Amino acid sequence: MKESAKKFVNNVGIDPRLLGMLGALVVLWVVFDLWTGGRFITPRNLFNISVQTSSVAIMATGMVFVIVTRHIDLSVGSLLGFIGMTVAALQVHVLPEYLGLGHWSIWIIAVIAAVLMGLVIGAAQGWVIGYLTVPAFIVTLGGLLIYRGAMWWVTQGQTVAPLDPTFKLLGGGADGTLGETLSWAFGWLASIAAVALILLSRRRKANHGFVVKPVWAESVLIALAVGLVMGFVWTLNSYPIAKGARERIAEARGLELTDTLALNHGVAIPVVILVLVTVAMTIVSTRTRFGRYVYATGGNPEAAELSGINTRLLTVKVFALMGALTGISAVVASARLGSVDVGLGTLDELRVIAAAVIGGTALAGGFGTIYGAVIGAAIMQTLQSGMASVGVDAPLQNMVVGFVLVVAVYIDIVYRRKVGV
Numbered sequence: 480m481k482e483s484a485k486k487f488v489n490n491v492g493i494d495p496r497l498l499g500m501l502g503a504l505v506v507l508w509v510v511f512d513l514w515t516g517g518r519f520i521t522p523r524n525l526f527n528i529s530v531q532t533s534s535v536a537i538m539a540t541g542m543v544f545v546i547v548t549r550h551i552d553l554s555v556g557s558l559l560g561f562i563g564m565t566v567a568a569l570q571v572h573v574l575p576e577y578l579g580l581g582h583w584s585i586w587i588i589a590v591i592a593a594v595l596m597g598l599v600i601g602a603a604q605g606w607v608i609g610y611l612t613v614p615a616f617i618v619t620l621g622g623l624l625i626y627r628g629a630m631w632w633v634t635q636g637q638t639v640a641p642l643d644p645t646f647k648l649l650g651g652g653a654d655g656t657l658g659e660t661l662s663w664a665f666g667w668l669a670s671i672a673a674v675a676l677i678l679l680s681r682r683r684k685a686n687h688g689f690v691v692k693p694v695w696a697e698s699v700l701i702a703l704a705v706g707l708v709m710g711f712v713w714t715l716n717s718y719p720i721a722k723g724a725r726e727r728i729a730e731a732r733g734l735e736l737t738d739t740l741a742l743n744h745g746v747a748i749p750v751v752i753l754v755l756v757t758v759a760m761t762i763v764s765t766r767t768r769f770g771r772y773v774y775a776t777g778g779n780p781e782a783a784e785l786s787g788i789n790t791r792l793l794t795v796k797v798f799a800l801m802g803a804l805t806g807i808s809a810v811v812a813s814a815r816l817g818s819v820d821v822g823l824g825t826l827d828e829l830r831v832i833a834a835a836v837i838g839g840t841a842l843a844g845g846f847g848t849i850y851g852a853v854i855g856a857a858i859m860q861t862l863q864s865g866m867a868s869v870g871v872d873a874p875l876q877n878m879v880v881g882f883v884l885v886v887a888v889y890i891d892i893v894y895r896r897k898v899g900v
Contacts (some may be wrong), residue, residue, distance in 0.1 A: 510634040511865035522718035533749035536856035541804035549844035550615035554622030556827030561626040564815035567639035586646035601802020611743030640818030651747035651816030653724035662745030666712035777844035
């Protein structure tokens with residue numbers, strides 16, 4: 480039986496580590512569902528977990544590149560808070576004076592400002608690391624302290640609210656979703672894209688003379704991909720909108736409010752942003768020269784430099800990308816809360832690093848996957864949400880997460896020794 484299962488997995492071509500992470504996630508869901516008497520695996524809770532995971536997961540996709548190139552970024556949590564506070568002040572105190580309160584362009588300017596801030600600051604850190612050869616640990620540790628202090632100076636420690644109404648849609652909630660119809664459309668588009676990628680990969684391998692999977696194995700992969708996507712959409716479309724919000728949304732959409740009118744959440748906008756970032760980062764890591772240079776440099780920096788790769792400039796690009804993704808996460812995190820205080824982003828750097836490492840990114844460099852980091856972030860959020868739902872105190876939650884991180888690294892080390900990586 481064991482050999483048959485192993486042969487099946489090999490024929491289908493599924494990474495055993497991916498199966499292990501997905502299995503761990505499912506086990507956590509089942510355990511917490513039993514512990515809470517069936518209140519954990521519900522559309523409402525899974526919707527909340529998906530939204531709460533998005534901010535950390537977006538940054539975790541960038542942290543994969545940072546760790547793969549044998550660096551670390553301890554500043555992302557403080558940078559997220561600094562960007563979030565600055566963008567919030569821009570919406571509340573600056574732009575309304577020039578454009579008018581509630582102007583349609585405020586949220587667009589805020590998003591662009593957040594991404595550009597992260598890009599510039601990340602590139603500056605990368606320049607210090609790459610060209611001045613200051614260790615990334617020291618540079619980003621300094622950044623952690625600098626940005627957290629700078630966050631306070633932006634508004635003298637005051638909470639900034641309320642944020643632009645359209646901007647807040649990017650954080651999810653009852654209003655910040657695609658709704659049922661668009662969610663189904665999003666699900667079908669995602670399914671078609673997944674099928675196309677699988678078939679194109681098969682065709683590319685066949686054209687270059689590589690061994691391809693049996694047709695039945697490709698069919699299993701396609702069925703799994705479509706089933707997971709559509710099952711996820713169906714679950715989120717099963718979460719009804721509360722009565723108060725239903726009245727507000729029905730009025731905004733011009734719908735007649737009746738007792739039979741049913742409105743459900745659907746896929747949240749932060750999840751859509753996460754999916755788009757994940758797809759883009761996966762393409763960058765597997766289909767572009769930049770992605771190949773990142774993994775080559777992480778595998779052997781000296782050989783990469785001798786082969787003509789400008790590893791210093793590559794470091795600048797990697798940290799600039801990390802900064803831009805932190806800017807996107809700052810938008811999602813601040814929009815979800817609807818306001819920004821000096822606690823935004825606290826300890827997020829540890830959650831992001833833990834998500835990447837739990838997702839299989841090697842701290843020694845050279846290996847890591849984008850999907851692994853996203854699943855790692857989901858595992859982290861599931862742990863925290865599950866423990867909170869059963870009444871575990873916050874200090875003990877941090878202890879459990881720390882223990883899980885150590886165990887995940889140990890399991891990864893044992894796996895690499897076994898396969899000879």
